[in-house]
Amino acid sequence: MDLTNGAPMVQEVVEAQGHLIDSHIMEQIFDAVVEYGGRFEVEKFSIGRTNSEPSQLRLRVEAPSDEQMRMMLEHLLGLGCSPVDYGDAALVEVERDRCAPEDFYSTTNHRTLVHLNGRWAEVEDQRMDALVVVGEGRAHCRKLRDIRAGDRVVVGMRGIRVAPESKERDRLSFAFMSHGISSERQVETAVRQTAALLRQTIESGKRVVVVAGPVVVHTGGAAPLAALIRGGFVHALLSGNALGVHDIEAVLLGTSLGIRIADGRQAEHGHRNHMRAINAIYHSGGIRQAVESGRLTSGILFECVRAKVPFVLAGSLRDDGPLPETITDMVEAQEAYARQLTGAGLVLCLGSMLHSIAAGNMLPSWVKLVCVDINPAVATKVSDRGTGQAIGVVADVGLFLGLLSKVLVQ
Numbered sequence: 107m108d109l110t111n112g113a114p115m116v117q118e119v120v121e122a123q124g125h126l127i128d129s130h131i132m133e134q135i136f137d138a139v140v141e142y143g144g145r146f147e148v149e150k151f152s153i154g155r156t157n158s159e160p161s162q163l164r165l166r167v168e169a170p171s172d173e174q175m176r177m178m179l180e181h182l183l184g185l186g187c188s189p190v191d192y193g194d195a196a197l198v199e200v201e202r203d204r205c206a207p208e209d210f211y212s213t214t215n216h217r218t219l220v221h222l223n224g225r226w227a228e229v230e231d232q233r234m235d236a237l238v239v240v241g242e243g244r245a246h247c248r249k250l251r252d253i254r255a256g257d258r259v260v261v262g263m264r265g266i267r268v269a270p271e272s273k274e275r276d277r278l279s280f281a282f283m284s285h286g287i288s289s290e291r292q293v294e295t296a297v298r299q300t301a302a303l304l305r306q307t308i309e310s311g312k313r314v315v316v317v318a319g320p321v322v323v324h325t326g327g328a329a330p331l332a333a334l335i336r337g338g339f340v341h342a343l344l345s346g347n348a349l350g351v352h353d354i355e356a357v358l359l360g361t362s363l364g365i366r367i368a369d370g371r372q373a374e375h376g377h378r379n380h381m382r383a384i385n386a387i388y389h390s391g392g393i394r395q396a397v398e399s400g401r402l403t404s405g406i407l408f409e410c411v412r413a414k415v416p417f418v419l420a421g422s423l424r425d426d427g428p429l430p431e432t433i434t435d436m437v438e439a440q441e442a443y444a445r446q447l448t449g450a451g452l453v454l455c456l457g458s459m460l461h462s463i464a465a466g467n468m469l470p471s472w473v474k475l476v477c478v479d480i481n482p483a484v485a486t487k488v489s490d491r492g493t494g495q496a497i498g499v500v501a502d503v504g505l506f507l508g509l510l511s512k513v514l515v516q
C-alpha cells in the first residue's frame with residue numbers, strides 16, 4: 107500500500123548497537139518503524155559473537171511525512187537507535203524561567219550521551235521526563251520547573267544517543283529478572299534472590315533504599331524491617347505519613363490502625379490510636395526528639411534515628427496529622443526522595459503503589475528495583491510507567507520481610 111499518495115517518503119539512516127537480539131530491542135525497532143507507517147531496509151547487521159560482544163545494526167528508514175518521521179525517530183531514540191548524522195546536539199537558550207523551547211528533548215531513564223563540541227558527553231543525573239541542560243562541556247538532566255533563563259537546553263533529536271539497559275548477563279540477576287512478575291514463584295525463592303541482590307549491592311559499595319507503605323506495619327513487617335535497618339542493610343527509607351503514624355502507634359499502643367498486633371483483634375476505642383500516636387509525637391516535638399527522650403523505644407523509625415539512616419516522609423491528601431517530619435510541600439518531598447535515590451544500587455519497594463511509582467520515576471534504568479506487592483498489577487504499573495527494570499514479587503509484604511530478615515540478619 108502506498109501511504110504517501112505518490113509523495114516521496116522522508117528518509118533517514120539510523121543505527122543501534124548493544125545486545126539487540128536477546129534483549130528483544132531489534133524487534134521493537136522494526137515494530138516502531140511499521141507503527142509510524144514507515145518502511146525499513148537493513149543496511150548492515152553484525153551479530154555479537156560472544157555474550158559480551160554487542161551487535162551492530164544500521165537501517166534506512168522511511169516515513170510518509172516529516173511529522174511521522176519525527177515521531178518515529180523519537181520512539182527509536184528511546185530504543186537506543188539514533189540518526190547516524192553525528193552533528194553536535196542543537197542547543198537553544200531559555201528566555202524565561204521554566205519556559206523551555208517547544209521542541210526540547212525530553213529524556214528517558216536510559217544512559218544518554220550528547221554530542222558537544224565534536225565529542226560525546228554522558229548526561230549526568232539521568233532520569234526520565236527531564237530536559238538536558240548544557241554548560242562548560244557537561245550535560246545534566248534537569249526538571250522543567252528548575253529551568254532558568256539563560257540555560258542552554260538540547261532541542262530536537264540530533265546528536266543524542268540513548269543506551270537502553272541490556273538483559274543482565276550476570277547469572278544472579280539473570281534468573282531473577284527473566285522471570286519477571288509471578289505469583290506462582292515460591293516466596294522463599296524470591297526472598298533468597300532479593301537477599302543475594304542486597305548483599306551484592308552492599309559489597310559493591312552501593313546503597314540500598316527501601317520504599318515502604320503502611321501495610322508493612324499492618325501485616326507484621328515492622329519488626330523484620332526494623333531488624334534489617336539495625337543490621338545495616340538499609341541506607342535510606344522513603345515513605346509517607348501513614349507508615350510513620352502506624353509504626354509509632356504499634357510501638358506506643360500495640361495496635362496498627364486500631365487492630366491489636368498481638369492477636370489481630372480490634373482494640374477497644376482502637377480507632378483513636380493513630381491520632382493518639384500523632385499527639386504523642388507532637389508532645390515530644392518530633393520523632394527524633396521522641397527517640398532521644400525515651401518516649402519511642404523501638405520500631406522502624408526508632409531504628410532509623412538510632413542508626414542515622416535518613417528517612418523521608420512525603421505528604422499526601424490522605425494524611426492525618428501529619429507528623430511533624432512529614433513534608434507537605436510536594437516539590438520539596440520529591441526533591442528529598444530524589445536526593446536519597448542518588449547513587450542507589452538497589453531499591454526495594456514494599457506495599458505502596460504511590461510511593462513505588464514515584465521512586466521509580468526518579469531512577470536511571472540501571473538501578474535495580476524489586477517491587478513487592480500482593481497485587482500483580484502494581485509491579486506491572488511501575489514497569490509500564492517507564493521503570494522497565496522493575497522486578498515484581500507478588501507476596502504478602504509482612505511474610506516477605508519476615509523471611510528476608512531471617513535470611514540476612516541471622
Ligand SMILES: NC(=O)c1ccc[n+]([C@@H]2O[C@H](COP(=O)([O-])OP(=O)(O)OC[C@H]3O[C@@H](n4cnc5c(N)ncnc54)[C@H](O)[C@@H]3O)[C@@H](O)[C@H]2O)c1
Pocket residue numbers: 319320321325345346347348349351380420421422424425426427456457458459460461478479480481484501502503504
Ligand atoms: N492516616 C494517614 O495519615 C494515612 C492513611 C493511609 C494512607 N496515607 C497516605 O496515603 C498515601 C498512599 O498510601 P499507600 O502507599 O498505603 O497506598 P497505595 O494504594 O499507593 O499502596 C498500597 C499498596 O499496598 C498493597 N497491599 C495491600 N495489602 C498488601 C499485603 N498484605 N502485602 C503486600 N502489599 C499489599 C496494595 O496492593 C497497594 O498496592 C501515602 O502517602 C500514605 O502515607 C495516610
